[in-house]
Amino acid sequence: MNRGPRGQAGMMSREAKSEFMSGVKAILPILLGVVPFGVTYGVLGLAAGLQVPATIGMSSIVFAGSAQIVAVQLFNAAAPALVILITTLMVNLRHVLYSASLAPRLKHLNSAWKCFLSYLLTDEVYAVTIARYNQGVASSNKHWFFLGTGLTMWSAWQVSTIAGVFLGAVIPRNLPLDFTITLTFIALLVPMLKDRASVTVSVAAGIIALCAIGLPFKLNLILAALAAVAIGLAVDWSKRVRQGADVV
């Protein structure tokens, strides 16, 4: 049986619809921070000598803000294509973690869903979606939330890129609206810190990310995440050992 991403005959159940709208609403605060990024990228793309269609095209084909900005700056510096590709690979490496983290929840979906949702997976979409999966009751409809979040994010990114390309010079730069991204991440993180292990993971990840900040390609992020996960497992293990000792 072949189902497209929208299910049978284009009909969504009420729960699916509600999850979708929740997804859209959940990402709205982040959009406030993402739009300036998109506009910045649009401006930079043109400034680097990319044609309008190429600049806008990258936002839909690649759909990764930091990678796009890095790529256009490399392009501007006349870096060879291979360097740009490898840099893209490294800068986006953390997306493998997002993929791994979400994969168990997406097992039941067909390939079309998996492919489309994967395409939409950015830092912000991941943060908001994983928070939704971790809260409340289990539901087989949360992929609609993911879809809502992803599509909204994608649309906002395209629109802001286009705005940047066409309106670039006119936008004032003073408001630090990109801080809303970090603020949303904070709002999502705090409820996740439920036990000693997760708090340790969080603090460890933060410290390691800062210590390794000198690493190129944002590698400090994936290094911090992997190391922090290992530390979390260690805290878990030591807790179990202590509990075992008490029982004896």
Added chain:
Amino acid sequence: MGLITFLLRLSFITLLSRIHLPALVQRSLDFVPPAVLSALIFSDLFRSGLVQPISLQLYSRLFAGMIAVLVAWRTRNVVLTIGVGLVALLILQALL
């Protein structure tokens, strides 16, 4: 470039559909969201680096972030956290 990004994001989502995960791996994956979020948050809050505090202005993001953490902890309200955090940043940037 788009292909690389897409494949990275697709990687586990397709590969894991056939395999059942042992508890250890599941637990590791549970830790990924707080780890990733913290790495991203700390990177932004400290973006001005850990320089000697010659000017307090460098720490406006950090302080605003700390206020946001407090609000998030107390209210568990996303919109409030963002609103207060943004206002705090603007005030701090104006004052410092």
